[in-house]
Amino acid sequence: MDFSSRPSESITEHNKAIHRCGEQWTGALQLLQETERRRFRRDVVTCNSALGTLEKACQWQRAVQAVADIRKHRLERNLVTFSTMVSSHRGRGSWPDAVLLLCDIESCQLEVNSVTCNAVVAVLERTSQWSRAVSLLYTMQATRTQATIVTLNSLISSFGRAAESSKALLMTQSICKLHLQPTIVTYSSAVSACEAASDWKTGLEMLNAAHREWLQLNVILYSATISACGKSAMWLHALQLLREMEVISLEPNTITYSSASTACERAAQWQRALLLLDEMERIQVVPDVIVYNATISACEKVGHWRMALYLMSDAFSRKQLLPNTVTYNAVLAAYEKSSRWKTSTWHLNQMKQQQLQLDVITYNSVISACEKNSEWQYAVYMLHQLCTVHLDPSLITYNACISACEKGEEWQLALELLKEVELGRLQADIITYNSTISACQKAAQWQLALALLDQLTFLHVRQDVITHNSTMSACERAAQWQQSMALLSNTWRLAGRNDEISFNVAITACWTAIAAVQKSIGPT
Missing domain, CATH: 1.25.10 (Leucine-rich Repeat Variant)
Structure with a gap:
């Protein structure tokens, strides 16, 4: 749509037209250019409207350019201008620039208000600068700038990004002391902090507190609480929360089920994970690759490699999902437990053909499968392959290789691998030495032992x-x-x-x- 084709007789009409653009930033820029062509004198409303449109449309770089134009034309700036400028830095992740704008406000002899401070706190939250966000809160209190619930919600969210669940809890508890009313966003942010820190008990406390406040509970809050339980393998609590959602007529989504499936996977509750997958199909919630990965991993933990393979086949043929590295690693771990080294190597080649990123976990599973079958040559070959693709072998990698050499009575190679561990940055453990000594024992190398x-x-x-x-x-x-x-x-x-x-x-x-x-x- 060509906004410049609509003639306006005054800058006021232009300002209104720019404001009506919403997120249609190209139209706003066309109107801005027309003001220059028609020699209208831009004012602070013109700039604020254009900046607001660019900020809403996430056109951060263009917003920065617009700010430069404001300085170039020496236009007046007000608090709305500064707040919008700060918000533009949120998308760019440039927290130092956002903080510097507070100094600019004072130099313009304007009084910093809650809206501007909230915008800066939001930038600090997005960039995980929680300590600076706390410092800004203290500054607000010192200057008697009223902190709002938006301020504290952003602070709690910043604690969540840093997995500081205890600080999130303290901040949530202090809201009432500041005579503010917590919102569902408050508790969702606090629970997300608990989720990041795997602090399931505090997460449940926050959910119960939201219940007591008679807030309108939502799927986001429950999903985060279930995820917090899941990360600590508290699968019973996770499933109870899922059933609780049904009671209060909340419809769980894919993220909710992903969190519940992860809880079952962490606790090796493979049958429960399978039931959740069936339940999703019954209520027509589409499972994603995360749900399948968790279910496959749950089967892997108890050695059900056939079920793991079936699930992978079901996900990527019937559901048309794309396998990722996590999927293959879970299947490879199942093969490793069942000593199926040939199948492991075949799947490794499949990963290469699909151009998936192989990691140390991938190679460790294949090497361990080879070790269980005394296939020391292939185990060592995999170690060399791992180094060729510029991955750093872990102690688990070396321990599996040395154990494979021990089973193959290759004591000299076992000693060489031990030397590699000692010369590298890894710290050999009792497993490393036991395997090497056992290799020497089989060759009657008593002095080396x-x-x-x-x-x-x-x-x-x-x-x-x-x-x-x-x-x-x-x-x-x-x-x-x-x-x-x-x-x-x-x-x-x-x-x-x-x-x-x-x-x-x-x-x-x-x-x-x-x-x-x-x-x-x-x-x-």
Whole structure:
């Protein structure tokens, strides 16, 4: 629509026309250009109307340019101008510029009001600058600028972005002391803070407080509370809240079910997760990839790889959803638990073909599946592939590879991998050393096993009975019965206990030594 084709006889009519543009910013700019063409003298209303249109349409960069034009033409600016200018910085994420505008207001001999401060607090909230938002609140109190419920809601929301649930709770409780009335936005923001901090108890408190205030509860508030419960695996509370929504005639949406499914997934309640998926289909709520990912992951946690595979097939054939890295990682984890390494590698290649982002979790699942099947060559190959794509292997990666080498009796390679861990930024743990010592034990490399045991002592890594049993077994295989007996006496002191294997290894070492002596002296 060509707004410039509508002639106006005065700047007042132009201002009204610009204001009527709403979010149609191109029309507003056309009218603004027409004021210049027709040599109308722009005033503060002209600029405010144009700025407001650009801000509503999220045309942040053009709003900044409009501000520059205001300065260029030395036009008068009022509080509406500054408030709109501040709001434009919210979309750009430029909180320093928003704060500087407060100083500009004072230089223009204008008095800062709640609206302008609220706009600045909103910018600070959007950019996760909660401490500066709190400082601004103190400044408002010092200058007797009235904080409104909008101010405090933005502050609570900023705490949510920083997962500061305790601060959100304190701010919510202080609202009544400031003689303000909390709104549903207040409690929704507070619950979102609890959700970010996985603080389900405080989240439930906030929901109950909203009940007591007789506020019109909504789906957003319930979804956030369910999500807070979900992150702490409080699946029973999550499902109770879902049923409560039915009682008060609130219709759960996809986000609500995603949160409830996540609660079931965290608690490995795979059957409940499946029931939620069926319920969504029954009430015609369309599941998204997050719901499917949570359900697949719930099945993975209990080793139901067939169900996990079926769900992935159902989601991406019948529902026409696109799998993502999280989806494949959940399926790969299920295959890893069931030791299906060939299927794992096939799905890994599928991810590459679909140009999905492979991460360390992806590779760890495949490597662990290979380790369970003693496929040490492929496990090491996957480690090299991981490094080739510039990912940093984790300790889990190395532990799985070393364990695969141990099962394949590749003690030298296990030692090389241990050296890589020590030279890198990772801290080897007892699992790393136990697997390496076990690899040495199978090759009767008793001196290396003892050296690794000494290294554990030097590094103050807590040893266990498995560590000592493997080292004793290495000595036993090399006919070093004295070393085995010495280790047996030290096992209780260093590892805390002996077990049946410890004594069996020591006895076997002694019998082997006796048999060797008898053989050397011949029959008597």
